[in-house]
Amino acid sequence: MQKALHIKPELCTGCLQCELACSYEHEGLFNPSMSRIKVFEFEHGRHTVPYTCTQCAEAWCMKACPTEAIHLDTKLGAKLVVESACVGCKACTLACPFGTIEFNPVSGKVDKCDLCGGNPKCVEACPTAAITYIDADSTGYDRMRSWAERTHLEVSQ
């Protein structure tokens, strides 16, 4: 079963442990500027929202790449950047509607979430389970369940 990152912004405290973990996994040091997951703040920190690549099934980045440097990991569903093939042209960064693939000025290549080979470190680091890694067909399950519960309560009243 393919899995997906599932983000619940209402649980996020904005601590950036996910950014620290991501940068450590990929760069070997603590450097949120290099993180592929980013937490955005709104209204004086009232809302803090982690955001990263959703691993589109038909990925714009992959289609836009002129050197076929982005390929699909069929098992994980992740779109991976092959560093040796990437020429840093940034076509993918223009194509991605979500802005989740970004140019890395240090390497001269692009970076994006690779799901850490199936063990996403952001998930492990998150202290509130705002980021989980669950069956890809179940990201709406909790929401569906809560509506079902409401319906049930209304019916039983």
Added chain:
Amino acid sequence: MTWQGSVLRVNLTEGSYVVEPLNMEWANDYVGERGLGSKYLVESIDPKVDPLSPDNALIFATGPLTGTMASTSGRYAVITKGPLNGAIACSNSGGKFGAEMKFAGYDLILLEGRASKPCYLLIEDESISFEDAEPIWGQSVWKTEEWIRNQHNNPKLRIASIGVAGEKGVRYASVINDLHRAAGRSGVGAVMGSKNLKAIAVRGTKGVSVDNPKRFMEVVRETKALLANNSGRKDMTEHGTNSMLTTMQEYGSLPTRNFREVQFEGFDKVDANAMEETDDSGHRNLITNKACFGCTIACGRIAHIRQDHFTIINRREYWHASGGLEYETAFAFGPAVGVDDIDALTFAGYMMNEHGMDPISFGVTLAAAMELYEMGAISKDDTDGVELTFGNAEALTVMAEKTGKFEGFGQILGLGSKVLCEKYGHPELSMTVKGQEFAGYDSRALKGMGLGYATSNRGACHMRHDVFAEDYDDSSPEGKAGPCKDSQDRIAAMDSSGLCVFVTTAWGIEEFAVQLDAACDGTWTGDRLLEAGERIWNLERLFNLAAGFTSADDTLPPRLLNDPAPTGIRKGTLAELDRMLPEYYDLRGWTNDGRPTAETLARLGLN
């Protein structure tokens, strides 16, 4: 190496800077943040300088664990000679600025001199520039952050700045970063203002490395698990620090109406439960909790004010959420001034963050003004026509804004409680030690707290020692000196690490040591840290002695020494400082007049 190895030394007078290698000998002896910043301060200025003169230095210091994956790794401290009382000042803050400063490559930023006109410092890794702050001079912290990000079209900038209070020299002006995190106490913001420095805006992309990454990740996982499973941590996450208010009410140690009383009849209208209750109109003060950088506790509160409240009904600009009440703010704007209107407290809290002030010192100064008003020492002629009576919510909110904007009677309140009470002929009403206002713990019920206040190197402060367990056990002065001294040393070390002392609900010094040991060169043990803490404490003490303080300043106001606690489970008790202080000096290895002996200095390498 988890220190970046660089100090950014800025000469504001000349508009120049130099990047120096970090003095690693000092880093090994003083760790980072509070300790290392204090060492750099001591080596940079004469203790007798006027705090608001160009001769003072202002230091922003991170610790070795700042910016790492250790929990609560967002801390930095601002160290200077404080203008509230002339003692060594060190105020630490969370938020995200400290880590960003370290990611830019600097352990410390040391600012000297005074800029010829208002400026701010823009730091993007190695790129450093002095920018014109004229357009934002006179603007609030909130406007300043927005303006600077827009000016450079860079939403990623993290900013520490001052409001009008800091520009105008309010003696307890704070440095505010990330909108509502504060290097709050002792007037460090006024020193920044005196240097014509409006803000430091920083973006860092270099990251932080540690000495032994594999080991570090292991110990960080273990220490985070300890926190995650700790009941005190859970309480702090769920209810914030303001659950302390209920505890202080129980112990009869909740200073009320300028410490005349020790319990507040309206406590349950301003405590953590009150923040979490939904009122008849469906409004709930608390919206959610939020974390500082790297923090797995998230004690920070995000709150909002009822839109029909008198403070904001015609001011839509305050209809948004922002930083909510923490215990000290709730104490200082609630019991201390007798106000039980939670929206008024929250609004006054907004004022502190927006204009950059310490809520403790402001609230306790206002409390003294209210007592002066009620006894007739000041009148409406002095207070811009405001009825300055205890319990008047409007007096609180109006004066909070006036002081923040340095208007009318706010200019007098901005001098602090000591100067205010002296000015109006009643110095005995100033609830201060060494000229700094008390936090929300009464030293009659809590004896160890009283000793800690009396001996704290920055004046009255609740964050420099931890004798809570002993104080809860009994109200005797016996056996309080040892834990007070030991915890002062322990916290001095913890404050120098880059982490937050709120982790001590689950961690002792050993948990700090294992993380530092994995992150830093050399061997770091609990004992080494405790010795560093004692060294730091004595270094601060030596600075104050050289600045002119004496053992006569290690005291408490007459109200706490002579007027018994009027109510509560410890009714009738006094602070009894004289039964603890001689033992404390002895344990410290100080003379009877509070000076470190030659042996003590030699033992700590301070001679």
